[in-house]
Amino acid sequence: AQSVTQPDIHITxxxxxSLELRCNYSYGATPYLFWYVxxxxxxxxxxxxxxxxxTLVQGIKGFEAEFKxxxxxxxxxxxxxxxxxxxxxxxAVTPAGGFKTIFGAGTRLxxxx
Amino acid sequence: GAVVSQHPSRVICKSGTxxxxxxxxxxxxxTTMFWYRQFPKQSLMxxxxxxxxxxxxxxxxxxxxxxxxxxxxxxxxxxTVTSAHPEDSSFYICSAVLGTSNEQYFGxxxxxxxx
Numbered sequence: 001a002q003s004v005t006q007p008d009i010h011i012t013x014x015x016x017x018s019l020e021l022r023c024n025y026s027y028g029a030t031p032y033l034f035w036y037v038x039x040x041x042x043x044x045x046x047x048x049x050x051x052x053x054x055t056l057v058q059g060i061k062g063f064e065a066e067f068k069x070x071x072x073x074x075x076x077x078x079x080x081x082x083x084x085x086x087x088x089x090x091x092a093v094t095p096a097g098g099f100k101t102i103f104g105a106g107t108r109l110x111x112x113x
Numbered sequence: 114g115a116v117v118s119q120h121p122s123r124v125i126c127k128s129g130t131x132x133x134x135x136x137x138x139x140x141x142x143x144t145t146m147f148w149y150r151q152f153p154k155q156s157l158m159x160x161x162x163x164x165x166x167x168x169x170x171x172x173x174x175x176x177x178x179x180x181x182x183x184x185x186x187x188x189x190x191x192x193t194v195t196s197a198h199p200e201d202s203s204f205y206i207c208s209a210v211l212g213t214s215n216e217q218y219f220g221x222x223x224x225x226x227x228x
Binding site for chain 2: 032036041042043044045046049051090094096097098099100101102103104105106108
């Protein structure tokens, strides 16, 4: 069955520290991959996406993600976290050429001073 | 560009009444829109796929007679929660697909509270 796993329900990092949020997927073929961020009571904002090509993708707000086919992973990284990055982060996958998106359970990021 | 709005942003209604939520793509046309439901501290669950000019496709377990979806134009899809009950209280989010891309643009969500 198709699935998206975000193993960490929540993560706490110090401001200025680096961040990595994990995402693994289970799909028959390489899907399209996305990371979204959601602030409380808000909709989702796209951080970055991977369709094909360079496996290291750059996004907004200083985020990047690396697609690793061998590990079926698409982990999100940021070298230096800011307090404003505290939010919920969702990894999502869509079958290549399709529309229907499956979301991971989300990872809540807490940033401490 | 690619902005999606939802109206209302929050609504409180009494049990047994119906509530309509609008989803609009403001600066692009969207043949396909999606409706999601999100319970507190949980992920988004796809409810249905809304296609302009045709009937919506509902996910398994979603009652089509309870959650009526109308996609009457390329910029507007509506979700009507009929005979709402407290268990329908949730955060409803729509998204719209830009052209033939695989990118969804999300609305800000609608918080529904049924008393």
